Each structure stands twice: as C-alpha cells, then as structure tokens.
Amino acid sequence: MTGIISYGAYIPYWRLQRSTLASALGSKGAKGARAVASFDEDTTSMGVEASRIALRGVSEKYSPHSLWFATAEPGYLDKTNANAIHAALSLDISVNAFDCLGSVRSGVAAVHAAVGGNSMAVLSDIRTGLPGGNDESMGGDGAASFCFGTENVIAELLSTGASTSEFVDRWRTPGEKASKQWEERFGEYAYAPLVEVAFNEALKKANLTAADVSHSIFSGLHARAVKAAPQSCGINLDTLRDDFAATLGNSGTAHWGVMLANVLDTAQPNEVIAIVVLADGVNVILLRTTEALVAHQKQQDSSLTVQAQIAAGRNDLSYSQFLTWRGFLHREPPRRPEPDRPAGPPSLRTAAWKYGLYGSRDESGFIYLPPSRVSLQSGSIDNMEMVRMADIRATIATYTVDHLAFSMSPPVVAAVIDFDGGGRFQCELTDVDPATVKIGDRVEMSFRKLYTQDGIHNYFWKAKPVRTGVK
Amino acid sequence: MASHGICDKVAIIGMGCTNFGEHWNKSTDDLLIDSSSAALANAGITLDDVDAFWLGTMGSGLSGLTLSRPLKIQHKPVTHVENYCATGSEAFRNACYAVASGAYDIVMAIGVEKLKDSGYSGLVVSAPAGDGTQATVTAPASFSLLAPAYANKYGVDEAELKDVLTRIAWKNHRNGALNSRAQFKKEVSKETIAASPLIAGQLGIFDCSGVSDGSAAAIIVRVEDAHKYTDRPIYVKALSFVAGPAAGPIDPSYDYTTFDEVVHSANDAYKQAGITDPRAELAMAEVHDCFTPTELVLMEDLGFAERGTAWKEVLAGTYDLDGELPVNPDGGLKSFGHPIGASGLRMLFECWTQLRGEAGARQIPGVGQKDSVKTKALTHNLGGAPGACVSFVSVVGSKLD
Numbered sequence: 001m002t003g004i005i006s007y008g009a010y011i012p013y014w015r016l017q018r019s020t021l022a023s024a025l026g027s028k029g030a031k032g033a034r035a036v037a038s039f040d041e042d043t044t045s046m047g048v049e050a051s052r053i054a055l056r057g058v059s060e061k062y063s064p065h066s067l068w069f070a071t072a073e074p075g076y077l078d079k080t081n082a083n084a085i086h087a088a089l090s091l092d093i094s095v096n097a098f099d100c101l102g103s104v105r106s107g108v109a110a111v112h113a114a115v116g117g118n119s120m121a122v123l124s125d126i127r128t129g130l131p132g133g134n135d136e137s138m139g140g141d142g143a144a145s146f147c148f149g150t151e152n153v154i155a156e157l158l159s160t161g162a163s164t165s166e167f168v169d170r171w172r173t174p175g176e177k178a179s180k181q182w183e184e185r186f187g188e189y190a191y192a193p194l195v196e197v198a199f200n201e202a203l204k205k206a207n208l209t210a211a212d213v214s215h216s217i218f219s220g221l222h223a224r225a226v227k228a229a230p231q232s233c234g235i236n237l238d239t240l241r242d243d244f245a246a247t248l249g250n251s252g253t254a255h256w257g258v259m260l261a262n263v264l265d266t267a268q269p270n271e272v273i274a275i276v277v278l279a280d281g282v283n284v285i286l287l288r289t290t291e292a293l294v295a296h297q298k299q300q301d302s303s304l305t306v307q308a309q310i311a312a313g314r315n316d317l318s319y320s321q322f323l324t325w326r327g328f329l330h331r332e333p334p335r336r337p338e339p340d341r342p343a344g345p346p347s348l349r350t351a352a353w354k355y356g357l358y359g360s361r362d363e364s365g366f367i368y369l370p371p372s373r374v375s376l377q378s379g380s381i382d383n384m385e386m387v388r389m390a391d392i393r394a395t396i397a398t399y400t401v402d403h404l405a406f407s408m409s410p411p412v413v414a415a416v417i418d419f420d421g422g423g424r425f426q427c428e429l430t431d432v433d434p435a436t437v438k439i440g441d442r443v444e445m446s447f448r449k450l451y452t453q454d455g456i457h458n459y460f461w462k463a464k465p466v467r468t469g470v471k
Numbered sequence: 472m473a474s475h476g477i478c479d480k481v482a483i484i485g486m487g488c489t490n491f492g493e494h495w496n497k498s499t500d501d502l503l504i505d506s507s508s509a510a511l512a513n514a515g516i517t518l519d520d521v522d523a524f525w526l527g528t529m530g531s532g533l534s535g536l537t538l539s540r541p542l543k544i545q546h547k548p549v550t551h552v553e554n555y556c557a558t559g560s561e562a563f564r565n566a567c568y569a570v571a572s573g574a575y576d577i578v579m580a581i582g583v584e585k586l587k588d589s590g591y592s593g594l595v596v597s598a599p600a601g602d603g604t605q606a607t608v609t610a611p612a613s614f615s616l617l618a619p620a621y622a623n624k625y626g627v628d629e630a631e632l633k634d635v636l637t638r639i640a641w642k643n644h645r646n647g648a649l650n651s652r653a654q655f656k657k658e659v660s661k662e663t664i665a666a667s668p669l670i671a672g673q674l675g676i677f678d679c680s681g682v683s684d685g686s687a688a689a690i691i692v693r694v695e696d697a698h699k700y701t702d703r704p705i706y707v708k709a710l711s712f713v714a715g716p717a718a719g720p721i722d723p724s725y726d727y728t729t730f731d732e733v734v735h736s737a738n739d740a741y742k743q744a745g746i747t748d749p750r751a752e753l754a755m756a757e758v759h760d761c762f763t764p765t766e767l768v769l770m771e772d773l774g775f776a777e778r779g780t781a782w783k784e785v786l787a788g789t790y791d792l793d794g795e796l797p798v799n800p801d802g803g804l805k806s807f808g809h810p811i812g813a814s815g816l817r818m819l820f821e822c823w824t825q826l827r828g829e830a831g832a833r834q835i836p837g838v839g840q841k842d843s844v845k846t847k848a849l850t851h852n853l854g855g856a857p858g859a860c861v862s863f864v865s866v867v868g869s870k871l872d
Contacts, residue, residue, distance in 0.1 A: 334592070335590070335591055335592040336591055336592060336593070336595070337591055337595055339603075339607060340597075340600070340601070341603075342601070342602055342603025343602065346600060346601050347602040347603065350602045353602075353604065354602050354604050366722075370604065376716055376722070397723070397727075398616050398619055398620050398727050399616075399672075400608070400612045400613075400616055400619075400671050401612075401669075401671065401672055402609055402612035402670075403670055403671060404592060404593055404609045404612070404671060405608055405609045412607070412608065412612070414606065414612055416616065416720065416727070422723070423721075424721050424722055424725075425720075425721070426608075427606065428606075428607075439623060450603065460603060460604045
C-alpha cells in the first residue's frame with residue numbers, strides 16, 4: 001500500500017480583515033479575513049514549518065528518498081529552495097531536494113513525484129495582488145507538507161486523473177508582484193470539459209463512482225470554475241469541505257494541501273477523499289483513509305490542527321503593515337546600517353546550527369548555543385555531542401524591546417530564552433505583541449527569514465509564544 | 472593566577488583631553504594632534520622626548536600609522552590596540568607596562584574616536600563576515616536587559632526603578648553642566664529624562680551615553696623620574712584587565728544583575744592597590760555609565776554598595792558630587808560623551824584633574840589638597856554587553872604608599 005503516512009499544514013499567525021482592507025481603500029469589502037505571512041516568512045520558511053509538523057507524525061527512523069518543494073512564489077531562482085528546507089529539517093545528506101516552481105499546478109507535480117518514492121512533498125505559497133484587487137483580498141498564505149511511504153499509511157493513494165490544455169487564463173511574468181487574469185467567464189468555459197475528463201479517469205482507475213466519495217476538495221485560483229466543478233463531476237455537495245475562503249483565503253499552490261490536512265484532521269477510517277485541482281488543466285487524486293489514521297489523529301498535538309491554527313490567529317493586522325510586508329509600501333528605515341549579508345563559507349561551516357538549530361552538549365550536560373568545541377567548566381576540547389533544539393520549548397528569562405535596531409517591522413523584540421532541559425539562547429521573538437511579553441512566558445522555535453541582503457535570504461530561527469489555540 | 476601589578480612603579484606627568492562632542496570641523500587627525508599637544512605641553516616636554524606610543528581606537532583607523540602620520544612621528548614604535556569600549560584603558564595599561572619593564576623612559580598613551588561621521592544613530596561596529604545568526608540587537612537593548620532583571624531580583628517595582636535610572640542620568644548631567652569639555656553641558660530635569668522617548672526596554676534617550684568625537688592622552692614615566700617634570704604626578708596603583716568566557720548569553724545561571732568580569736577586575740585591582748574598603752578609601756570613581764542601569768549594577772560590582780542596595784544608595788545621593796563617594800564627577804559617558812577609544816583616558820583625565828585639585832567648579836570637597844585624606848581615585852571601563860564583556864579597573868593616587 002502506498003500513500004500518505006503523515007502530514008502538516010502551516011497557517012501564518014496574522015489575518016487581514018477584508019473590512020480593514022475595504023475601509024482603507026474606501027471600497028465595499030467582502031466578509032471574512034485572509035491569512036498573511038509575516039514580514040519574516042517566505043514560502044521556504046513556511047514550508048519548513050509545515051514539514052516540521054508533518055515529521056512529528058513519523059518515526060525517527062523515517063528518511064525520505066527525496067524532498068519535493070512546490071511554490072509559485074520562490075525565494076530564489078537558479079538556487080534550489082528545497083535545500084534550505086532539507087537543512088532546517090536536518091534530513092540526511094543523501095536525501096534529494098528538488099523544486100517545482102512557478103505555476104500553481106506545480107504542487108500536484110511535487111505530490112506526483114513524491115508519492116511513489118517514499119518522499120516528501122512540500123507545498124507553499126504567498127498570494128497577493130495589486131492594492132484593491134480581488135487577488136489581494138481573496139488570496140491567502142500557507143503551506144502543507146506530506147510524507148509518503150508504504151508502512152503505516154493513513155491515506156492510501158487509489159488513483160489519479162489528469163487533463164491538460166493550453167489557454168490564457170492567469171499569467172505573471174517573473175519578478176512581477178501581481179498576476180493578471182483574462183475575462184472570468186472565459187476560464188469557466190475552458191475548465192469545464194477538463195474537469196470531467198480528469199475526474200472520470202480517476203474514478204474509473206479506482207473502480208469507484210462519484211457516490212463513493214466521502215470528502216471532496218475542489219481547489220484552484222479560478223473561483224467560478226472551482227465553484228461549478230462539483231456539479232459537473234456529479235459529486236454530492238454535502239461532501240464539499242471547507243475551502244477557507246472566509247477564514248484564510250486561497251493559498252494557491254498550497255491550498256488543496258491545506259484543505260486536505262483539514263480533512264485528515266477529523267476524517268474516519270475507510271473514507272474516500274477526492275481532490276480536484278484546477279490549474280492550467282485539472283488534476284484529480286483519490287485517496288482512501290485507513291485504520292492507521294485513528295492512531296495518527298490521537299498522537300497529533302491538538303494545537304497543530306488546521307482549525308486550531310485558524311483559531312489562534314491574530315485578527316488585527318493593519319492594511320499599511322500588510323502592504324509594507326508585501327513590498328507595496330516603502331517606509332522610512334531607522335537611521336541604522338543595514339545588516340550584513342550572511343557570508344557563504346561561514347554559513348556552510350555552521351549549517352547544522354544555522355538551519356538545524358543544533359547545539360553541542362558537553363560531558364557535564366551543559367548545552368552550548370551556538371555549538372562550542374571547548375567545555376566551559378572542564379576546558380576539555382571536542383568532547384561534545386550534537387543536540388537538536390528546534391523542537392524543544394523554552395521559557396523567557398529576560399527580554400527587551402529594541403526601537404533602534406534595523407527591522408522590516410520594528411520594534412525588534414529580543415529575548416533570552418532557557419530551553420527545557422538546558423541551553424540558553426538569545427534570539428528575536430516573532431508573532432508577538434511587544435506590550436504583552438513577560439518574563440516566564442513559554443516559547444517555541446520557528447524557522448524564519450531574518451532579512452534579505454544582496455539577494456541572499458538570511459534564514460535562521462526565532463522564538464514565538466506557545467499558543468494552544470482551540471481546546 | 473599571578474597578578475603582581477606595578478603599584479607605584481610608574482606615574483602620569485601630563486594629560487590632555489579635547490572637548491567631547493560633535494566635532495563637525497575636526498578630523499580624527501585633528502583630535503589626535505590636539506590631545507597629544509595638550510598632554511605634551513602639560514608635561515612640559517616635546518614629541519621628540521617620547522620614546523613609544525600606544526594608540527587606542529576601535530574604528531577610527533588601523534595600525535600605528537593612524538597616529539604617526541598626522542603627528543609626523545619619526546620612526547618610533549606606535550602600537551594600535553583595540554578592546555571594545557575599554558580601548559583607551561587598554562592603551563594606557565600597555566603603555567604603563569612598557570615603562571615599568573624598563574624598555575622606555577617616556578611613553579604616551581592616546582585614545583581617539585570619531586563617531587559622528589558615520590551618519591547613523593548610536594554606535595556602529597562592523598563585524599567580520601558571519602553566518603547571519605548573531606543577535607542583531609543594539610547596545611541600548613543589550614544593556615536594557617539589566618533593568619527588569621535587577622528589579623525582579625530585588626523586588627523593586629518598575630516605576631521605582633525608573634526613578635533610580637532617571638536619578639543617575641540627572642546626576643551625571645548635573646556634573647557635566649560644570650564641565651567645559653563635556654558634550655552636554657546642561658542640567659536636565661528629572662521630568663524631562665523620565666519622559667524621553669524609549670530606545671530599548673525601559674531606557675529612554677536620556678538613559679544613553681552621548682555619541683561623540685574626542686581624544687585624550689597621557690604621558691607616563693618611571694616613578695623616580697616623575698618629579699623632573701611635575702611636582703604633582705599621579706601614581707599608578709593598579710591596572711586590571713579581564714576578559715571572560717562570554718558565557719552569560721549561553722548560561723542559564725547568569726541572571727543579568729551583575730558583570731562577573733567587573734567583579735574579577737575590581738578584586739584584582741584592589742589587591743594590587745592594597746585597598747580593602749573601596750567605598751571608604753576612594754576619593755572618587757569614574758565608571759562606565761554607557762547606560763543608566765550599567766552604573767546602577769556597577770555600584771555593587773565595584774563594592775560601592777551591598778548587593779541589592781545600590782538603588783537605595785542612588786536615591787540617597789551617595790554618589791553625588793557632594794555625596795559619600797562621588798561617581799562620574801565629570802559627567803561620565805552620559806554627559807561627557809563616549810568616543811570609544813578616548814573614554815578610558817578621559818576617565819583618567821578626571822582623576823588627574825580632581826586629585827591635583829584642578830577641577831574648578833566641580834572640585835570634590837576635601838580632595839586634591841595637600842592635606843587630603845582620600846588620595847586615590849578609580850576608573851572603570853568596560854566593553855561588550857552584559858554576560859559577555861571585557862572589564863578594566865585602574866586605581867591611581869597622588870601619594871606614594
């Protein structure tokens with residue numbers, strides 16, 4: 001049996017209310033909110049966060065053959081974005097890391113590539129558009145990650161179906177911040193036959209009918225075509241699952257992954273899940289949940305379900321902050337030098353620290369962050385073992401709010417944190433309200449993009465408050 | 472660990488110090504020329520009489536050429552030293568040892584910094600190429616960590632601590648107002664200080680030392696030669712410099728209410744100078760008040776107050792100009808300004824001035840007279856951040872022990 005053995009979705013902390021957006025622009029606003037990646041996040045860092053959640057659900061022995069990363073908003077061209085994810089997850093050096101970039105459909109490609117080879121597929125996207133446009137309001141940011149394998153499968157792959165057609169519906173040239181779309185009714189016309197072809201092919205291969213589907217997921221950036229698709233498939237509309245239009249917005253490449261994670265959070269064993277992705281053609285994936293899903297759901301941290309992450313979000317992001325974070329509003333920087341670009345050679349030498357957040361532990365149990373070769377007490381040299389800190393929680397020992405330091409989103413909140421079981425680290429806090437930070441607050445680590453200098457993204461770890469979300 | 476010191480082996484015979492402040496019309500060269508000329512004149516010698524030089528600057532130049540080029544020094548040893556904000560003290564310490572060793576007869580220690588040409592707010596230090604994981608907090612943010620930790624440990628509430636910090640800034644501004652060389656020659660009301668815009672944590676702009684340009688210099692000879700040049704030399708009693716393992720930021724047992732490095736260097740210096748009760752024996756102290764919580768914590772680390780009591784002593788005026796132990800009578804880093812490489816020597820300049828009774832309006836009562844009982848003064852200079860710093864303590868005196 002081949003299929004999903006674990007999964008994780010990552011929803012960024014911030015929400016922009018559509019009413020906030022509308023009042024800023026003097027327009028009539030749609031209801032609800034969209035999820036917004038923070039200023040220190042990109043598709044790579046969100047992919048790491050989703051994958052960390054996914055890897056909590058597999059045994060420590062699990063080592064994927066490859067990691068496939070898909071996004072329409074990559075941090076780099078030429079350089080493989082998946083490598084930073086590979087490094088942050090501390091995957092073995094022998095594990096492949098590949099990108100599927102540029103189009104929203106690439107998320108399906110990543111899953112196709114990963115499913116047969118005991119591999120991981122990581123889908124991540126940041127969606128926006130020109131101020132006042134529909135993409136800005138209805139887009140959303142998020143990521144989803146899936147581990148595939150043959151043992152302890154929680155959702156078996158039954159079949160896939162596909163259809164492809166070249167037509168101009170949505171397009172964006174590299175470097176542009178917003179995509180463009182042809183007249184909406186044309187796309188609806190172009191997608192309709194493609195849905196039927198792909199869906200029927202998948203059903204036939206799995207020897208199923210539309211009536212066998214328990215949960216259906218329809219995803220795509222063309223809202224009208226997506227809305228029309230279930231009926232043309234003959235799907236029972238009661239099986240349609242939350243598309244998060246009201247709470248998160250459409251996260252493009254990652255969107256059906258987030259929807260699937262939400263379904264898996266609560267699905268019963270032996271249920272058929274149909275995924276229909278409309279993106280320059282149509283892809284259909286049919287899955288059947290297994291008995292193993294029950295145990296998987298039981299061991300999952302209840303604060304990491306999609307619903308819990310939605311509930312834990314912060315709802316008062318201002319429109320000016322949103323525009324600043326997405327690069328549409330250039331604000332006066334502090335009169336301080338910009339940070340140095342991270343240098344290549346030291347970043348390679350310290351990769352276990354910088355990406356994997358490994359410290360070193362001496363013979364007395366003292367943990368050094370960053371790793372040290374020399375023991376503080378005994379002075380012994382190279383008598384250390386490496387220890388991964390990324391998934392250990394910590395407590396704030398002291399903190400300060402720095403109004404002077406350079407930041408994309410001042411002020412910088414800096415804290416000294418003490419990890420459970422040892423290890424002290426001074427780092428930035430993120431997704432935090434400076435006014436409510438207290439000594440003794442609990443925090444956990446989050447992989448972030450500190451800043452970009454000379455085109456080099458400086459990825460490293462910050463701490464963020466532990467949020468339990470819904471009970 | 473042996474630390475024998477060189478008590479009463481070398482003496483200062485002349486000092487010079489420029490005004491500190493925004494010297495838009497003076498270069499690093501100009502400041503070096505001005506302070507060295509003043510020191511030479513003060514000692515009654517010429518540049519030709521000086522055998523060797525120690526130059527302290529953190530970022531205003533590299534190598535001995537930074538001094539030899541503007542002064543046109545003719546083929547003599549010039550050593551450039553750097554040790555963060557304690558750079559000036561480090562230049563002085565090494566110069567003293569060179570004389571004590573017998574290698575040279577007359578040496579100059581000189582410090583300089585030109586900070587105001589950068590165009591940035593606060594201090595800017597360029598770091599070697601790194602992996603981008605180093606904490607990017609500014610100096611005020613690093614030192615602001617002391618305030619909540621101290622308040623928490625000793626049960627001082629936030630408003631009360633703010634009063635303590637404000638009073639430190641107020642005192643140093645009041646002292647600086649009496650000092651023609653100071654960057655801020657103005658008293659500032661406690662209300663203004665307390666209401667100043669926040670920079671980091673609890674610290675407002677008035678809790679921070681002045682970013683400034685300046686230079687200071689000292690001429691040093693063997694004790695037995697000192698009276699050839701002046702009737703009132705100042706003798707070096709103790710020099711202690713300590714660098715620690717910088718473990719505060721990685722060691723959960725460090726609580727951000729002390730500088731271990733300062734405690735070590737103070738103990739070493741007191742031993743060298745034979746001081747057992749610093750608060751009673753010292754006539755004055757110049758300490759590294761880079762930010763107001765630093766001065767608060769230093770009072771305890773230097774043994775001027777029991778642990779957990781310095782905040783009360785500050786409020787009681789113990790360290791005022793007319794208090795039991797005047798601290799930073801020249802205005803300190805707070806109002807004299809903090810041109811990094813010059814600050815350690817500027818502190819020494821105030822000891823030189825006070826112990827010789829030449830401080831004018833800010834002369835500490837009963838100090839600097841022939842019959843003065845208290846004849847020793849202390850300088851304390853540190854560089855780095857809480858938990859990871861270098862610390863220097865010197866003791867100088869107007870009488871041989």
